[in-house]
Amino acid sequence: MAIESLKRIMKSAAVSFWRNGWLSTATVLVMVLTLFVIGGLVLSSVLFNTILASVEEKIDVSVYFLPNTPEELIINLKSEFQKIPNVREVAYVSQAEALERFRERHKDNPVVIESLQELEDNPLEASLNISAIDTLKFQDIVTAIEARQEPTVDKINFRENQLAIERLSKITTASKTTGAVLAIVLAFVAVLVTFNTVRLAIYTARDEINVMRLVGATAWYIRGPFLVEGIIDGALAAVVTTAIYFPIIWFLAPKLQLFLDGVNMFDYFVSHFFEFFAILLGTSVVLSVLSSILAIRRYLKV
Amino acid sequence: MIFFENVSKIYSPTSTALKGVTLRIQPKEFVSIVGPSGSGKTTLLKLLTVEERPTEGRIFFDQSEVTMLRPKELPYLRRRIGKVFQDYRLLPTKTAYENVAFALEAAGHLTKEIEHDVPQVLELVGLTEKIHHFPHELSGGELQRVAIARALVNRPEVFLADEPTGNLDPVNTREIIRLLLKINELGATVILATHDKEIIDSLDRRVVALEKGEIIRDEERGKYII
Known part of the structure; x- marks a missing residue:
C-alpha cells in the first residue's frame, strides 16, 4: 500500500511537472538565478579569502640582530x-x-x-x-x-611600519565583514524570490488541492506530489546552474590568476566540482521543498 | 442516517448562512434542498463534508458526530460522501479517466481495482468513448458526468449534488437527474440542492425549502413553492 502510494505520488509529480511545462520552466529558471547568486557567493568567498590571506601573509615584523x-x-x-x-x-x-x-x-x-x-x-x-x-x-x-x-637585538622594524600595518589590517578586517554582510543580504533576497515563486506555483494549484481534499485524499497524499516536484525543480536548477558556471569560470580563470598568486580558479573549480554541485543541489532542494511545505500549509486546513 | 441538530452557521455578524436548522435524513432517501441563492443550501452541504464547521449545533452521520472529527479523520469521512458541483471541479491537467481514478488512488485502492472500476463507472455515466479526453475537450454535460463518475467510484453512502444542473441545457439537465435517480436506486442517499422549479416538480420526492438560513417547509412529496 505505502509503496503503491509512493509510486503514485512520484508519477503524479512527474506528470504534473511535464503538463505544467511553462510553470515548471519558470520556477526552475528563478531557482537557477537564486543558485547562480549563491554559487557566486561561494566562489567569490574562496577568491576573496585567498587574496586576503596572501595580503596578510605579507604583513610581517622583522627583528634585526647585531x-x-x-x-x-x-x-x-x-x-x-x-x-x-x-x-x-x-x-x-x-x-x-x-x-x-x-x-x-x-x-x-x-x-x-x-x-x-x-x-x-x-x-x-x-x-x-x-x-x-x-x-x-x-x-x-x-x-x-x-x-x-x-x-643582541639591534632594532625591530615595527615602529616605522606600525601605521601601514595597522591600516592594512583594518582594511582586510573591514573587507571580510562587508563581504559577509553582502553575502547574507544577497542570499536572503535570492531565497525570498524562490520562496515566492514556489508559492505562486502552488497558488495556481489551490483549486486542485481543494478537489483532492474533497475526494478524500489525506494531507500527505496531497502534499507528496508537490514535494517531489520541488525536488525535481531543485535538482534541475542545480544541474543547469553548474553547467552555466563551467564556461564562465573557464573564461575568467586566466584573468584572475594575477590576483591569486598563480592559483587557477578553473582548476580549483574542477577539483572541488562535487562539493560545489552538492552545495547548490542541497540548497535548491531544501529551499524548494521547504517553500512548498510552507506554501501548501494554508490550503490544507480543514 | 444524517442528523442536523439545531445547526447555525454565522460567517460574520452581518452574514448568517444558517439559523437553528434541524433536519433528519434517512438512509436511501432522495431529498431536494430548495431555495433562492443565499438561502444556505451550499453551506448545509459544506457542513456535512466539514468544509465548514458550524457556529452552533451538532451534525451526525451514522453513529459519528462529524463536528467532532479531527482533521486527520476527515479524508475517511469524505470517501463515504460523493459530491458534485455546478462548476464540476475536475482537475484540468488530468483526463476523464485520471480524474475518476484519482479518487480511488487517493483512497489507496489497488491499481488492479482501479483499472477494473474506472471504465465501469464511466460506462455507467455514458462516457466510454471520451475516457481519455481532458476536461477542456468535453462539453458541460460531459464534464458533469465525469464529476458524477468521480463521486460515485468510491461507492459512497451519501451523494451530494450542489446545483449540478446550473450550467446545463434542459436535455443534459434531464440526463443528470436521471443519473441521480439511478444512484439513489443503487442504494445511496441523495441530497440535491437546486433552485430549478421544473426538476423539483418532476421528481415528486421529499423537498426541504430554505429561506434566509431557516427551514420554512419540509414535505414528503413536495413541489417547488416559495
Whole structure:
C-alpha cells in the first residue's frame, strides 16, 4: 500500500511537472538565478579569502640582530619567539641570505652592486621575520619581544611600519565583514524570490488541492506530489546552474590568476566540482521543498 | 442516517448562512434542498463534508458526530460522501479517466481495482468513448458526468449534488437527474440542492425549502413553492 502510494505520488509529480511545462520552466529558471547568486557567493568567498590571506601573509615584523651574533643564539630566540601568543610563524634569515636577497632585489642597479662589492664585510644583519595570526595585535608581540631586552637585538622594524600595518589590517578586517554582510543580504533576497515563486506555483494549484481534499485524499497524499516536484525543480536548477558556471569560470580563470598568486580558479573549480554541485543541489532542494511545505500549509486546513 | 441538530452557521455578524436548522435524513432517501441563492443550501452541504464547521449545533452521520472529527479523520469521512458541483471541479491537467481514478488512488485502492472500476463507472455515466479526453475537450454535460463518475467510484453512502444542473441545457439537465435517480436506486442517499422549479416538480420526492438560513417547509412529496 505505502509503496503503491509512493509510486503514485512520484508519477503524479512527474506528470504534473511535464503538463505544467511553462510553470515548471519558470520556477526552475528563478531557482537557477537564486543558485547562480549563491554559487557566486561561494566562489567569490574562496577568491576573496585567498587574496586576503596572501595580503596578510605579507604583513610581517622583522627583528634585526647585531652583526656577529652567534647563529645558535638566534635559532634559540626563534623558538622562544614562537611561544609568544598570536605568533603564526618565525622565519630566520641569515646574514648571507639577507645579502643574497639584497643583491637579487637590486640586480638592475649597478651602482648599488658595485658599492656593495667595495665593502669587505657583509653590512646586512641577520633577522627573524615574524608573522601574526591576528595582524591587528602585532603591537603585543613587539612589546613582548622588547620586554626581553635582548642585548643582541639591534632594532625591530615595527615602529616605522606600525601605521601601514595597522591600516592594512583594518582594511582586510573591514573587507571580510562587508563581504559577509553582502553575502547574507544577497542570499536572503535570492531565497525570498524562490520562496515566492514556489508559492505562486502552488497558488495556481489551490483549486486542485481543494478537489483532492474533497475526494478524500489525506494531507500527505496531497502534499507528496508537490514535494517531489520541488525536488525535481531543485535538482534541475542545480544541474543547469553548474553547467552555466563551467564556461564562465573557464573564461575568467586566466584573468584572475594575477590576483591569486598563480592559483587557477578553473582548476580549483574542477577539483572541488562535487562539493560545489552538492552545495547548490542541497540548497535548491531544501529551499524548494521547504517553500512548498510552507506554501501548501494554508490550503490544507480543514 | 444524517442528523442536523439545531445547526447555525454565522460567517460574520452581518452574514448568517444558517439559523437553528434541524433536519433528519434517512438512509436511501432522495431529498431536494430548495431555495433562492443565499438561502444556505451550499453551506448545509459544506457542513456535512466539514468544509465548514458550524457556529452552533451538532451534525451526525451514522453513529459519528462529524463536528467532532479531527482533521486527520476527515479524508475517511469524505470517501463515504460523493459530491458534485455546478462548476464540476475536475482537475484540468488530468483526463476523464485520471480524474475518476484519482479518487480511488487517493483512497489507496489497488491499481488492479482501479483499472477494473474506472471504465465501469464511466460506462455507467455514458462516457466510454471520451475516457481519455481532458476536461477542456468535453462539453458541460460531459464534464458533469465525469464529476458524477468521480463521486460515485468510491461507492459512497451519501451523494451530494450542489446545483449540478446550473450550467446545463434542459436535455443534459434531464440526463443528470436521471443519473441521480439511478444512484439513489443503487442504494445511496441523495441530497440535491437546486433552485430549478421544473426538476423539483418532476421528481415528486421529499423537498426541504430554505429561506434566509431557516427551514420554512419540509414535505414528503413536495413541489417547488416559495
